[in-house]
Structure formats: C-alpha cells, structure tokens
Amino acid sequence: MLDAKYWEISMYKTALEGRKGELADGEADRDEDLEVQIGNKFKRDAFLVFRALCKLSMKTPPKEALADPLLMRGKIVALELLKILLENAGTVFRTSERFLGAIKQYLCLSLLKNSASTLMIVFQLSCSIFISLVSRFRAGLKAEIGVFFPMIVLRVLENVAQPNFQQKMIVLRFLDKLCLDSQTLVDIFINYDCDVNSSNIFERMVNGLLKTAQGVPPGVATTLLPPQEATMKLEAMRCLVAILRSMGDWMNKQLRIPDPYSTKRFEDVENSSEPGNVPMAILNGDESAEGSDSHSEASNEASDVLTIEQRRAYKLELQEGISLFNRKPKKGIEFLIKANKVGDSPEEIAAFLKNASDLNKTLIGDYLGEREDLSLKVMHAYVDSFDFQGMEFDEAIRAFLQGFRLPGEAQKIDRIMEKFAERYCKCNPKAFTSADTAYVLAYSVIMLNTDSHNPMVKNKMSADDFIRNNRGIDDGKDLPEEYLRSLFERISRNEIKMKEDDLSLHQKQSVNSNRILGLDNILNIVIRKRDEDQHMETSDDLIRHMQEQFKEKARKSKSVYYAATDVVILRFMIEVCWAPMLAAFSVPLDQSDDEVVITLCLEGFRYAIHVTAVMSMKTHRDAFVTSLAKFTSLHSPADIKQKNIYAIKAIVTIADEDGNYLREAWEHILTCVSRFEHLHLLGEGAPPDATFFAFPQDESEKSKQAKSTNLPVLNKKGPGKIQYAAASVMRGSYDGA
Numbered sequence: 244m245l246d247a248k249y250w251e252i253s254m255y256k257t258a259l260e261g262r263k264g265e266l267a268d269g270e271a272d273r274d275e276d277l278e279v280q281i282g283n284k285f286k287r288d289a290f291l292v293f294r295a296l297c298k299l300s301m302k303t304p305p306k307e308a309l310a311d312p313l314l315m316r317g318k319i320v321a322l323e324l325l326k327i328l329l330e331n332a333g334t335v336f337r338t339s340e341r342f343l344g345a346i347k348q349y350l351c352l353s354l355l356k357n358s359a360s361t362l363m364i365v366f367q368l369s370c371s372i373f374i375s376l377v378s379r380f381r382a383g384l385k386a387e388i389g390v391f392f393p394m395i396v397l398r399v400l401e402n403v404a405q406p407n408f409q410q411k412m413i414v415l416r417f418l419d420k421l422c423l424d425s426q427t428l429v430d431i432f433i434n435y436d437c438d439v440n441s442s443n444i445f446e447r448m449v450n451g452l453l454k455t456a457q458g459v460p461p462g463v464a465t466t467l468l469p470p471q472e473a474t475m476k477l478e479a480m481r482c483l484v485a486i487l488r489s490m491g492d493w494m495n496k497q498l499r500i501p502d503p504y505s506t507k508r509f510e511d512v513e514n515s516s517e518p519g520n521v522p523m524a525i526l527n528g529d530e531s532a533e534g535s536d537s538h539s540e541a542s543n544e545a546s547d548v549l550t551i552e553q554r555r556a557y558k559l560e561l562q563e564g565i566s567l568f569n570r571k572p573k574k575g576i577e578f579l580i581k582a583n584k585v586g587d588s589p590e591e592i593a594a595f596l597k598n599a600s601d602l603n604k605t606l607i608g609d610y611l612g613e614r615e616d617l618s619l620k621v622m623h624a625y626v627d628s629f630d631f632q633g634m635e636f637d638e639a640i641r642a643f644l645q646g647f648r649l650p651g652e653a654q655k656i657d658r659i660m661e662k663f664a665e666r667y668c669k670c671n672p673k674a675f676t677s678a679d680t681a682y683v684l685a686y687s688v689i690m691l692n693t694d695s696h697n698p699m700v701k702n703k704m705s706a707d708d709f710i711r712n713n714r715g716i717d718d719g720k721d722l723p724e725e726y727l728r729s730l731f732e733r734i735s736r737n738e739i740k741m742k743e744d745d746l747s748l749h750q751k752q753s754v755n756s757n758r759i760l761g762l763d764n765i766l767n768i769v770i771r772k773r774d775e776d777q778h779m780e781t782s783d784d785l786i787r788h789m790q791e792q793f794k795e796k797a798r799k800s801k802s803v804y805y806a807a808t809d810v811v812i813l814r815f816m817i818e819v820c821w822a823p824m825l826a827a828f829s830v831p832l833d834q835s836d837d838e839v840v841i842t843l844c845l846e847g848f849r850y851a852i853h854v855t856a857v858m859s860m861k862t863h864r865d866a867f868v869t870s871l872a873k874f875t876s877l878h879s880p881a882d883i884k885q886k887n888i889y890a891i892k893a894i895v896t897i898a899d900e901d902g903n904y905l906r907e908a909w910e911h912i913l914t915c916v917s918r919f920e921h922l923h924l925l926g927e928g929a930p931p932d933a934t935f936f937a938f939p940q941d942e943s944e945k946s947k948q949a950k951s952t953n954l955p956v957l958n959k960k961g962p963g964k965i966q967y968a969a970a971s972v973m974r975g976s977y978d979g980a
Contacts, residue, residue, distance in 0.1 A: 286335070290345060293328065296321045297349035301356050315362060322357065322368035325350065329375035343383045346376070351387050358395045363409045370395065370417050378427055382804040385434060389441045392431075397444070400451035404463045408471045415455070415478040418448065422485035425493035429807040432816050437554045439561060440600075446819045449486065453823040455479035457830070480843045483827050486820070487850035490813055494854060497810040555815050560584060562601075569603040572610040589620035593628055596621070597646055607647035612655025619658070626662045631670040636681070637733050639667050640688055644739060649689075660685050676718045683716045688734060696738040706731045813858055821863045824851055829870055832886070841886045845871075845893045852897055856904035868908040871897075877918040891919065 300321035336342045350372070357369045373395055381388055399406065399414045422428060428445070435441040456479040458472055459465040467475070494500070561584050568575025576592060579585040585595045596607050611622040631639040643663055649656050664681035668674065675681050687709070694704045709731045714721050824847065832844040848871045855864035871894055876887040898905070898912045905912065 286339070286341075289336075290341060293325075293342070293345055294349055296325050296328070297345070297353045300325060300353045301349075303356075315365070318357075319364055319368065322353075322365065322372065325353075326368055326371045326375065329372060329379065332375075332379060337380060337383075343380070346380065346384065347387060350376075351391070354391060354395070358391070361407075363413070366410055367413050370413055374417055374420060377421065377431075378424055381427070381430065381434075382806075385804050389435055389444070392435075392444050393442050393447070397442075397447050397451060400448065400455065403454045404459050404465050406467070406475075408467060408475070411455075411475055412478065415475065415482055418452070418482045419478075419485050422482070422489040425489040425496070426807070428486065428489045429493055429812055429816070430805070432819075433551065433805050433807045433812055436819065437551060437558060437815070439554075439558050443819075445816065449483070449820045449823050452479045452482050452486075453827050456483060456827045477840065477843075480827065480831070480840065480847075483824060484843055484847045484850065487824065487847055487854065490816060491850050491854050494810055494813055494857060497808070498857070500857065551809070551812060551815065557584075565599065565601050569601075569606060572606045576610075589617065589624040590628075592617075592621045593624035596625060597628060604646070605648045605650075608650045608659070609655065611647065612650040612652065612659055614654075614658070622659060623662060626659075626666045629666065631667045633671070635730075635733075636667070636674070636684065637688060637730055637739070639663075640685060641739050676720070680717045680722075684713065684722075687713050687716075688730065689739070691731065691734050692739045695735045810858075813854065814860065817855060817858065817860060817863055821851070821855070821866070825866060825870065829874075832874055832890075836884070836886060841889055845889055849893060849897055852908075853901050853904075856901050856906075856908065859904075859906075861907065864905075864908055865911070868894075868897075868905070868911050872911045872915050875915055875919075877915055877922070880922055891915070 300318055302318060354369055354373060357365050358373075360366050360369070373391060376384055377388055377392075396414055396417065399410050400418075402411075432445040435444040436446055456476050458476050459467065465472070560582050561579070564575055564579040564582060564584055566575075567578050576585070579595070580587050580592075585592055596602065596610070610618055611625060613619070613622075626643070629639075629643060631642070634642070640663075649659065661678075661682055664678045664685055667681050668678045675684075691704060691709055694700050706728050710724055710727045713727055716722065828844040828847040828851075831840050835841065848867055851867045852864060852871070855867060871890060874887065874890040875894060876883045877891070894912055894915055898909075898916075902909075
C-alpha cells in the first residue's frame with residue numbers, strides 16, 4: 244500500500260505539470276468530504292474508503308507504465324480492492340442511496356477509463372468489477388449497465404476478424420460466469436431486449452457468440468493464429484451451451500421440474516455460499532427485489548404475459564420500421580405511421596427523427612432536404628424544435644448538426660441551412676441585421692471547419708482570410724472583426740462533427756458515389772474512425788461521449804427494474820436465440836470429429852430440446868429433434884461413425900428424460916428407434932424385408948421360402964451380414980421414413 248500511495252502522489256504531481264485545472268483537486272476533495280453527511284461513522288468511513296479507491300483507480304498512468312507493470316501497481320491494487328469490496332457487499336451497501344450514488348458517480352467513471360485499457364490485468368479487473376455490478380447491483384444500475392454492457396462486453400465479442408485474443412477470452416469467460424445465475428440472464432432480456440430505449444443485449448450476445456463459434460469468414464484477413472481461433476470457437480460454444488442450460492435451470496425452478504443435470508450444481512452453489520466466496524447463483528429474485536426497495540420498485544407487470552408480449556412486439560415492429568427507414572426513408576415513415584409508432588403530424592415525425600436511435604444520419608439529412616410537402620413541413624418542425632436563444636453562432640451550428648449529416652445535394656443543403664438561419668435570427672433577433680447574413684455566415688463557418696480539420700487541405704485558411712471572405716455580408720456592412728476572429732479561433736480549435744454514438748454498421752459500409760463526391764464529404768461533417776488499439780483511457784472525448792450517453796439513457800429509459808418471474812418470458816428468448824443455436828450446433832457436429840466439440844454440440848441439442856419441449860414450442864422443438872435425428876445417420880448405416888453413435892445415445896436419453904413433453908416429436912424418435920432395431924435384426928442374421936414379398940419359381944424355392952418365413956431363433960451371425968444389411972437400408976432415407 245505504501246508503494247501504491249507513493250505512485251498516487253507521483254502521478255498527482257505529473258498530472259499537475261501536464262494538465263490545467265488539477266491544482267484545485269485537493270480543495271475539491273476537502274469540499275466533498277465536508278458534503279458527506281452520514282450519521283453512522285462506520286458507513287461514512289466505508290463511503291470515504293470506497294470513493295478514495297475509485298479515485299485512485301482513475302489516476303492516469305505515465306506512458307512508460309505500459310511497459311513496466313510495477314508503475315501500475317497503485318491502480319491495480321485499487322481495482323482489486325474494489326473487486327473484493329463489491330463481491331462481499333452486504334445489504335446496506337446494495338440498498339443505500341448514498342452508496343449507489345457513489346457507484347454511479349465514481350465507480351462508473353473508473354470503469355469508463357479502465358475498460359478500454361490495453362493492459363490485460365486492468366481490463367480483466369474491470370470485467371470482474373462489472374460482473375459484480377451485474378450480479379448484485381443490477382436493480383439499481385439499469386441505465387448504467389445498459390451502457391457498459393455494449394461498451395465492455397459486446398464491443399470485444401462482436402469483433403471477429405481482428406480481436407485481441409486475451410481480451411476476447413476474458414469476455415468469453417465473463418459470459419460463462421454470467422450464465423451461472425439463470426435469473427440474471429432472464430432479467431437482462433426483459434429489461435433491455437424488451438425495452439424500446441435499450442439495446443438488444445441478449446440478442447447481440449447470442450449472435451456475437453455464434454459468429455465467434457463459426458470462426459473468421461473465408462477470405463477475411465485475421466490476426467489470430469489457428470490454435471487461438473480454435474480455442475475461441477470452443478469457448479464460444481461452451482457459452483452457448485451455458486446459455487441454454489441457464490434458461491433450462493430457470494424454467495425448472497419456476498415450474499418445479501426436477502432436473503438430474505442441474506441438481507448437483509444447485510447443491511454445490513448452496514454449499515459454497517460462505518463468507519468470502521459469494522457466487523453469482525445465490526442472487527435470486529427475492530434478493531433482487533430486496534436490493535431495489537429504495538431506488539426502483541420491482542413491477543408486478545413483469546409477470547403479466549400480455550404486457551411483456553406487447554412491449555416486445557412494439558419494439559420489434561419499431562425496429563422493422565427503423566430498418567425500412569434506413570433503406571427507404573419515405574416508406575419507413577409511412578410504415579411507422581400506419582403501425583401507430585409515429586404520429587402523422589410533422590411535429591411528431593420531427594421528434595421521432597430527432598430522438599430515435601439507430602437511424603441512419605445520412606438518410607435523415609436526405610429526408611429533411613426533400614422538397615415534397617410533408618418533408619418540408621417535417622424539416623421546418625425539426626429546425627423549430629431547437630432553441631438557439633443566447634447561443635453563439637458556432638454553438639448553434641454544432642447543436643443543429645449533431646443529429647444528422649448534411650445531404651450531398653446543394654439544393655437540399657440550401658433549404659436546410661436557410662431554415663436554420665431563419666430560426667437562429669428568430670431566437671436571437673439582435674444578432675444580425677437579417678436572416679441572409681446568418682445564412683451566408685453558416686456556409687462560411689462550415690467551409691472553415693472543412694479547411695481547418697480536413698488533412699487533405701494543405702494550405703490552411705488564416706484568420707485574415709476568413710475575415711476577408713465575409714466582408715459585406717451584413718446587408719453590405721461588415722461584421723465586427725473581433726467577432727469573426729473569435730469565431731475563427733473556436734472553429735479552428737474545436738471541429739464541428741456529428742454525435743459519434745449512432746453510426747451503424749450500415750452507414751460504415753454503404754458509401755455510394757454520391758456521398759463520396761457530394762458536398763457532405765467536402766464539408767467534413769463526418770465521424771472520425773477511432774482506432775480501437777489506441778489508449779482510450781486518457782481520452783477526454785471518449786469520457787465526455789459516454790457521460791452524454793448516461794444522461795440520454797437516464798432521460799429516455801424508466802428507472803423501473805423488472806424482476807422476471809413468469810416462465811412464458813422464455814418463449815420470447817427462444818424466438819430470439821433458437822436459429823443461431825441450431826446453426827452453432829449443427830455445423831460443427833456435421834463437420835468435426837473432435838470428441839469435445841461433439842459432446843458440446845449434443846449437450847446443446849439436449850438442453851434446447853428440453854426447453855422447447857416443456858414450453859410447447861412445436862416448430863422449434865421439431866427443428867432440433869429432426870436435426871439430431873438426421874445426425875444419427877441411421878438412414879445411411881454405411882456412413883455411421885463414432886459421433887453418430889453418440890447422437891443415437893443422445894436421442895434415446897432425450898426420449899427417456901423428456902418423453903412427457905415431446906408429443907408429436909415422438910414420431911421422429913420412434914423412427915430412429917425402429918431403424919436401429921431393424922439394423923440390429925439384420926446384424927443378427929434376420930432376412931431383409933424384401934424376402935417376404937418375393938415370388939418363388941419352383942417347389943424347392945417354395946419350401947425354402949416356407950422355412951424362412953418361420954423366423955427361427957438366430958444364434959449365430961452369418962459372414963457379411965452387416966454389409967448386406969447396410970446396402971439394403973441405404974435404399975431408404977430418413978426423410979422418406
């Protein structure tokens with residue numbers, strides 16, 4: 244700890260020399276200490292220690308610390324202590340508004356700075372802290388988890404071609420631990436995948452695991468070595484099986500179904516709940532509800548199947564409309580209006596374009612620039628929704644251009660900027676003589692922004708050039724030189740750009756010639772591509788961006804945390820994950836002969852059939868049963884391998900354990916049993932079926948036929964009987980059985 248304290252002091256001095264404003268840190272800390280008013284001195288001391296650890300973990304390390312881990316000792320010790328503290332936090336810590344506020348104010352900022360670290364020990368400790376927040380504090384940190392999960396977990400998981408191998412393995416093990424608590428997984432689905440204002444965390448997690456399990460697509464360059472890729476694929480397969488097992492465990496608990504495969508695990512979890520060793524699985528619904536008494540009430544609507552179905556259906560239909568808008572904006576708006584997801588008035592459409600997430604920013608600009616009657620009214624309503632009163636001219640342009648990208652056609656830009664100038668002058672009537680002045684100056688500011696921040700422009704514009712270009716634009720008069728010079732300096736220092744949180748993959752990949760050659764590329768109102776390998780933990784822009792996301796999530800989403808209790812929720816989860824699961828298990832089972840991979844695939848089939856059969860989801864159940872039945876290869880005995888024998892054993896085990904829920908799927912299983920019995924009889928020397936329908940030519944053959952129809956007891960195998968049986972059975976197929 245002395246070394247850690249020494250490191251903290253040295254880093255504090257370094258920060259004082261390199262950054263302004265840090266001189267007031269000590270005074271700010273003393274002021275915060277005075278503000279802490281907690282009656283119980285133990286609670287107050289705990290709060291102060293927690294805050295001090297968070298601040299120590301946020302210290303910016305020197306550049307040489309990446310090469311010498313000893314210089315990071317203070318940060319690492321602080322993160323380890325925070326991890327231990329959160330894993331052993333009691334009821335007071337989980338329910339107190341003071342401590343929850345400290346987590347939001349200090350710990351979330353620490354995670355924000357450390358989760359993008361390239362030092363593996365820091366990233367691993369950040370993930371461990373985050374998993375503690377998800378497992379024990381999720382009821383009070385709904386908005387924060389909704390932001391951090393995509394940033395910490397999904398960002399790494401969805402990078403298939405060029406991942407950091409160590410980071411990817413840490414995230415995969417994180418997801419494996421997450422599945423130990425079945426309640427957590429279901430709660431994530433109901434609170435995020437069924438929330439209109441949240442990302443589909445469960446769906447993205449399953450799809451990311453599927454892509455990882457399938458490996459790098461052919462023809463795509465990758466930094467992974469073949470052994471590393473094989474290890475990641477196997478770990479992703481384990482995570483998919485763990486998800487299905489977790490869903491089955493939660494279903495068995497809710498329906499009180501005895502499960503021979505999870506009973507032992509439940510007993511192990513109960514026996515391991517000792518002080519200092521608190522597993523995730525002990526967090527049940529009661530504890531979640533207890534932990535959320537003071538900050539969010541567990542809503543009884545979570546148990547209402549109709550409410551869940553309506554929320555999920557609403558989100559799916561809204562996403563369909565957004566997807567259509569990102570292809571054809573006009574049709575997308577028409578679809579959303581017909582589906583009652585957006586009102587038909589220009590003001591309501593403008594509010595949707597301004598506030599909805601996942602919309603293509605380029606297409607928003609194209610739609611607003613159209614000259615059709617509805618689009619013009621929407622554009623006017625969109626611009627009129629901004630309040631530019633008291634704002635500097637460049638600040639108003641920044642706020643206006645954050646929500647969309649200017650279109651590529653000059654006429655569309657002209658209509659949009661003309662309306663912007665009119666709105667700015669209406670909010671600030673004394674700023675300019677007329678709206679034409681603001682209109683011309685807006686174009687001049689955007690061109691200055693391009694000139695100053697586009698690396699392709701080598702001869703940069705000077706302040707005098709900018710002033711000279713804007714002479715006589717105020718109804719023949721010049722604007723004050725000090726005003727123009729100040730405007731030039733602000734634009735030169737701080738680039739005007741769009742918000743960086745909503746650029747979708749579609750935008751990155753769909754760049755046509757109009758956008759390449761259009762004015763939007765010249766104006767440089769685009770998003771910079773960040774290198775994920777850069778040291779982002781010291782990036783003030785990233786921190787500011789994530790803090791804006793926190794505020795936006797808190798404004799849009801409700802603080803109500805839903806504790807899942809109704810087993811019908813699983814039907815919606817299965818609808819999301821059954822197709823990726825089927826693909827993830829079928830392809831390796833067909834192509835691989837590795838016993839570990841085959842065992843995982845068959846285990847996944849068993850859990851999938853168990854869940855879909857109990858939930859009476861006929862289509863999904865039959866899809867898994869028929870796929871597994873084909874992998875038995877009983878319709879083609881000559882091709883049977885060891886993995887096909889494992890599949891036969893698996894399908895017999897499923898019939899024995901889940902026979903009460905299989906219903907119509909028994910047909911496929913009985914077909915397999917019948918084929919297996921048929922092969923067994925042929926192997927023992929029984930005559931094939933064709934002999935029963937053959938017509939003898941003479942009396943001697945009739946007598947032989949009569950003897951053969953008596954079916955004597957077979958005691959001895961004849962030579963070559965197995966090959967003969969295989970040849971006779973190969974004439975049929977499983978599908979035609």
